Amino acid sequence: xxxxxxxxxxxxxxxxxxxxxxxxxxxxxVAVERGEAVLVDTRRQExxxxxxxxxxxxxxxxxxxxxxxxxxxxxxxxxYGWGPGCNGATxxxxxxLAAGLDTRELLGGYxxxxxxxFPVEEDGVVTRRTPDPLVTAEH
Numbered sequence: 215x216x217x218x219x220x221x222x223x224x225x226x227x228x229x230x231x232x233x234x235x236x237x238x239x240x241x242x243x244v245a246v247e248r249g250e251a252v253l254v255d256t257r258r259q260e261x262x263x264x265x266x267x268x269x270x271x272x273x274x275x276x277x278x279x280x281x282x283x284x285x286x287x288x289x290x291x292x293x294y295g296w297g298p299g300c301n302g303a304t305x306x307x308x309x310x311l312a313a314g315l316d317t318r319e320l321l322g323g324y325x326x327x328x329x330x331x332f333p334v335e336e337d338g339v340v341t342r343r344t345p346d347p348l349v350t351a352e353h
Contacts, residue, residue, distance in 0.1 A: 252291055255274075256293050265335065329350075
């Protein structure tokens with residue numbers, strides 16, 4: 215029989231692991247700016263063409279195996295998908311981690327990057343949208 219102390223300990227371990235693994239958009243933007251991380255878009259081509267984080271690598275799941283050797287091993291790979299309801303980045307992250315690459319997952323994905331007003335690229339043009347006050351610290 216599992217005790218409540220064991221359940222709490224297991225939950226704490228889970229939360230601690232998430233805090234080590236997940237990264238929010240502000241921390242990711244800082245890490246990229248410092249040259250410590252590379253953003254990796256895991257979405258399919260149509261989504262990438264619709265818009266993506268400026269400077270990100272495009273690494274859809276279909277081409278993942280062929281691209282592993284070319285990925286930087288001296289920086290953290292921050293994978294992202296469309297948004298909180300998408301787990302494609304999680305599946306890609308698992309493959310990258312299993313290949314020995316330092317990998318984290320962007321909380322909120324592309325949606326929250328855009329909503330925070332960070333640079334995005336569409337058709338070769340980089341823009342920033344007005345930050346959404348519901349998701350930024352600037353109220």
